[in-house]
Amino acid sequence: MQRRTLLKSALFAAGLGSFGGLASVASAAASKPELVDLLKVVDDRQRNQGDWRSNVYIEQKEKDKVAVVYEALVFRRSADQRFMILFTKPKSSQGQGYLRIDQNLWFYDPAVGKWERRTERERIGGTNSRRSDFDESRLAEEYEPEDSGEEKLGVYTAQVMTLKGKPGLDLAFPMIKLWVDKATKNVLKRQEFALSGRLLRTSYYPKWQKIYSESRKGDIWYPQEIRFYDEVEKQNSTLILIKSVDLKPLEANLFTKAWLESKSR
């Protein structure tokens, strides 16, 4: 990523952050069905109804620590909600991976040669990112929306929604506040809260990219860049870059423990 592009993205995030709370826009409250429909649109725009392969770059910055940078391959299959991450860099993490089978997330470490069951709250690679940040958006299935008005985020007019997790689902965050661009229906900003109501994480989505999906016979959108700011440990932040998205069908036996293990041999 070019330095100028990074700077632009950071300025975008900073701009959203500083104007977000100030510029409320007076408008009629959206009804719940309207909000559910909007969430479905947000999800649908990102769903390619097929297979997905991408390279991701994850950078974790923590106070008084050297920044940690990971590179990984992300694989997804819409049909049965399969999901897999295979770390390729740094060398110490090479071959490690996460695999979602049914409703369980498994972690594999080739150094110990064991699979461990993890939860949806698992911090991927110890960073502030979660499995759901890399997976297909399923907001309409997982959350109930409530209207929180409209806000101006820089030059964008955003529909703000407060999402509450549906009972019985294994979710990373019980409550989310979501800013959706009214014009494009892209997510601009997210805030994730603890059960106590405390803000845990703020995310910015400064760059969206579209790509043609053969399986869907149309364009789909994905965030090229996501920036997470830890709101509990204020000094920590995470950057995710999603690159080289490929929507061609993947091997049938890809989402298996054996496949992931074979990659570390």
Place this chain on the structure above:
Amino acid sequence: MTAFFLDLRIAWLSLIEHRRRALFLGLAVAAVTALLVLLNGLSAGIRSTLVDTATTLSTGHLNVGGFFKVTSGQAGAVVVDYEKVKETVRKVLPELDFTVERGRGWGKVVSDTSALQAGIGGIDIQREAAFKSVLRIKSGNIDELAEPNTILLFEAQTKKLKVKVGDAITISAQTTRGVANTIDCRVVAVAEDVGSLSQWNVFVSNDSLRSLYQLRPDVTGAIQIHLKPQYVNDLGPLAARLRSSLEKAGYRIMEPDPRPFWMKFESVTREDWTGQKLDVTSWEDELSFMMWTLSALNGLSFVLMVILIAIVITGIMNTMWIAIRERTREIGTLRAIGMQRGSVVRMFLWESFLLGVFGAVAGAVVGAMTAGVLNSANIHVPLSVQLFLMSDTLKLSVLPSALGGAIALISIVTAVAALYPALRAARLKPVDAMSHFG
């Protein structure tokens, strides 16, 4: 009987006769005994500090903890409906002195400037007088821990978090259902560090812990069982009885696993079951990750003891060889006037044994006194040593049984060391011995 006293008297007189040599050898034996007593004292001191501190801060002599799994992949270290479990425990364990309920958690403690991962203990401070007596409070008021959303930290933790009494911190954790949650707490007390236990333990009120983990009032982390003093060494049989009784009462029990509860999350999460399973552990299980320090010290003590005993044996044997050589004519005369070979052996053995007893008693007294002086000096040790000693000061525990053991061991070793030279002396022919010049 007369022969016994005669042998003893000859041995005693011989020691007096060769008092200079006896004095030097006795001093060496005393020094070795004193060293042995101090080594034992250090090992026993660490063990007793570990037991005292740990059984007050983080575990009972025995514990009934366990896991509740909402789904097979989501485990919480809790005991539901704990009053009923406690009732069963009381019924089947008359050796029990008292019980306390402690919340168990693991989370991130975050200040404005820093953060640390810590085990979060939920405590009912009004019911736990022993807890207050074990901790030395540096600042604040420990009784305020009864108020909701308050926290007790240890000194090293406040330095890392850069907080003091009155400051606010946040604890971030996941509820037993795996939902992210936080509580904001006010620091009400800062306690002096108690070795490695204080590195990763913080304490909040039981209610605060329940609110963080969204637990019902009938749920606790573990029932800590404190036994009457005479039963604290019978942990194995008592734990086995408790396990089988709880099983008979209808509870599902986890297989014995000598690891602390927080090390079991991984294996429990991997297992395919839901609901409650109880886990009976001892304080040794819960602190197994720290017991290596004790094992290492015991190993080191053993090696040192072997070396010291080897030195004693060599010294005694060498001295006896010299004595026999010097006293060859004396042995010949004694044999010529009718002393049997057995009496010659006994005479030398008694001589060596008496030397051992006097040396060992003197050494034990010096060792015990040195330990007393070191304890009363309250010598502060550096942090790295604190982790090993489980205390911020050097503490030695010299038990009467250990003193008796050291005296007996050294006395017997010195006597045995003289056996071979004594046998060689007894084998001398009276005529050859009397004509010996040397």
